[in-house]
Amino acid sequence: CGVFGVVGAGEAAPLVALGLHALQHRGQEAGGIVVHDPQAGFNSVRRFGYVRDTFTSQDVMDRLPGGVGIGHVRYSTTGSKGQTAIRDVQPFFGEFAMGGAAVAHNGNITNADALRKDLIGRGSIFQSSSDSECIIHLMARSMGPNIPERMKDALRRVEGAFSIVAMTRTKLIGCRDPLGVRPLVLGRIGDGYALASETCALDIIGAEFLREIEPGEMVVITEAGEIASHRPFEQRRPRFCIFEHVYFSRPDSILGGRSVYETxxxxxxxxxxxxxxxxxxxxxxxxxxxxxxxxxxxxxxxxxxxxxxxxxxxxxxxxxxxxxxxxxxxxxxxxxxxxxxxxxxxxxxxxxxxxxxxxxxxxxxxxxxxxxxxxxxxxxxxxxxxxxxxxxxxxxxxxxxxxxxxxxxxxxxxxxxxxxxxxxxxxxxxxxxRGRDPNAPQYCDACFSGAYPVAPSDQIAKGFEV
Ligand code: 5GP
Ligand code: SF4
Ligand code: MG
Known part of the structure; x- marks a missing residue:
């Protein structure tokens, strides 16, 4: 999937739509945008199909006012496979203490079945069949003093791969799992900031590529353009997905300081x-x-x-x-x-x-x-x-x-x-x-080697043998 978010650069929705269009190769089934405006509150549109067909009309843009926005293009890896249901289309939005939040997730949560079962047992009401929805419920249940703290709480319980772009009423949040399996980059546009799965989505809106969000890092960006970096997880050796270099990313993107095309x-x-x-x-x-x-x-x-x-x-x-x-x-x-x-x-x-x-x-x-x-x-x-x-x-x-x-x-x-x-x-x-270090591989290469850097615990529970 592809994720994108922007804050502090004027109307968010048109920029999010452009960003998603540049990330279309990461997911072509459906897309969604959530924005927040002080008068209109949170608004969202989720649609099947290509961004160019679904998020270009004035009518849709009129329904998405506000200066903070995030979006997602979907390619189903979990949830309703085959025929994605509209309820599985991200970003997910939830209203809870402190105004609520919206979350767009790229990756896959490997303990989502266990988390979902536990959350449902405690009274959570799930709207979708997507693994990503757990994050919102974990945030709603956290006792953290603010939304970024609640998100840290939530993500400490989540296993697997996640590059997340989230938003509150006034802030944009980006976070990568401790191994940094999926990409996420930070860019500057005017006085504001943008977060995107790949640099090609910064190019399209004319944002300047600043840096990658680091594995295990969370950034919280305010409307005023203040940016704070947090380290919610125990530090681990990164294991970026080597297949992003081979296939998944666009050749005009920069990954780990290298042009994907040149790689x-x-x-x-x-x-x-x-x-x-x-x-x-x-x-x-x-x-x-x-x-x-x-x-x-x-x-x-x-x-x-x-x-x-x-x-x-x-x-x-x-x-x-x-x-x-x-x-x-x-x-x-x-x-x-x-x-x-x-x-x-x-x-x-x-x-x-x-x-x-x-x-x-x-x-x-x-x-x-x-x-x-x-x-x-x-x-x-x-x-x-x-x-x-x-x-x-x-x-x-x-x-x-x-x-x-x-x-x-x-x-x-x-x-x-x-x-x-x-x-x-x-x-x-x-x-x-020097090639691959067999004792401590520098990348995730599990689909080629069978060496899974995070045990796929839901799958193992279903009988998968690693
Ligand atoms: P096959 O026909 O062997 O099942 O799939 C190979 C083709 O699908 C390749 O041409 C490649 O471009 C594309 N492809 C291979 N692996 C993946 C993958 O994991 N994800 C996606 N999205 N496409 C893939
Ligand atoms: Fe998945 Fe293979 Fe990438 Fe690891 S290297 S994240 S197994 S595609
Ligand atoms: Mg091909």
Whole structure:
């Protein structure tokens, strides 16, 4: 998901809508905005669909007056999967002591089932099936003297991944979990501040990127532009999601001081060193494979070409919640550029193989178009474990790499060769010159390694074996 918030920069809602539009790649199912105005109080609009279609009319903006606002774009990882209910669309708002608060959450709470059961047992009334709603109830029950203190109380009981943008009537709050699994950045706009999942959302409103919110940090920003930093949690070694670098973030964003585009290009170069092949054309699976393919081409000297053309009017297929739509999605979205492919030995570069649906279809399309050979090069290691921290990977059984060896996968996909970047190669590409430290990995890489930095306790209770 994507989160955004702004305070002290004039009317909040139009800026929040722009920010969410820039974060649309992080969630395409639905979006929501909450604002506060001294006269009109809290107001919210939640809608299914793209921000550009749902939050651009004057009518909607008129219903969202106020100088403090937050927003969320949703991609369902928990709650009603498949068909998101409007009640699961964030931000969540609750009125309680001291005026109440609204919360937008990116990530996933790994002990949400246990928390929900406990809260319901004590009389909380849940409105949604989302893990994120726990935060509001925990805040309402806290005895803390003000809302930021109550939020600290709440978040100390929450396990898992959270980058949160929240607001009170007059303040904007941002917080990252102690491991800093999901991104969150701070920007300055005029006399005010903005918080966003990624820097590309600061760019769109003309805000200056100041810094990342640090893992385990909470910032509280007033309308007057005062900003206070808190450390509500015990300090731990950060474990940022390495897959943000590979796929999730937009290539024009800056993560950990590095351009995502440059990192992806470096991944492609690393891949070309680790898994060279004789071929005539390096071709990305657009858009997610493009920077890595450019890197592979630069390193190998094999010409780069757009052998697959993407229909720009279709969103991210993986994010489509049902398998059926995803299956259709490949053809709706991608088509082979026959003139370029015919008679060539083609290296296809994609970011990841999850279920293998995309790769299989693309291989067929490429062979139909008359390619001589097809070699897959993948910019991440085999995805063998589900993510429980906010990326919607399927159950373990559905992951190709969970049930097949590399050779079986090659066979299954029907390609001449299939190579994945190694975990160490990926670490080198994101700037860890010595690769992965096996005793204390510098990133979360659980979907590749099975090393979960936070025990997924709800899943374990349901029988998941780590
Ligand atoms: P597959 O077809 O193998 O299931 O999925 C692979 C494709 O989905 C890749 O082209 C990649 O761009 C996209 N993708 C892979 N992993 C993820 C993920 O965890 N989240 C999202 N949103 N997309 C993914
Ligand atoms: Fe990121 Fe994978 Fe860790 Fe999930 S499991 S947070 S996708 S690295
Ligand atoms: Mg893709």
């Amino acid at each position: 992806r290009e470096a991944i492609g170069k690393e891949l070309a060193k680790e898994a060279p092949v004789e071929a005539d054309l390096v071709c990305p699976v657009p858009d997610s494979g493009t920077p890595a393919a450019i890197g592979y081409s630069l390193q190998s000297g094999i010409p780069y070409g757009m052998g697959i053309i993407r229909n720009q009017y279709v969103g991210r297929t993986f994010i489509e919640p049902t398998e059926q739509i995803r299956n259709m999605g490949v053809r709706l979205k991608l088509n082979v550029n026959r003139a370029l492919i015919r008679g060539k030995r083609v290296v296809l570069v994609d970011d990841s193989v999850v279920r293998g649906t995309t790769s299989r279809k693309i291989k067929e399309m490429i062979l139909d178009a008359g390619a001589e050979e097809v070699h897959f090069r993948i910019a991440s290691p085999p995805t063998a474990w589900p993510c429980f921290y906010g990326v919607d990977t399927p159950q373990r059984e559905k992951l190709l790499a969970a049930t097949m060896s590399a050779d079986e996968m090659r066979e299954h996909l029907g390609v001449d060769s299939l190579k994945f970047i190694t975990l160490d190669g990926l670490y080198r590409a994101v700037g860890e010159a």
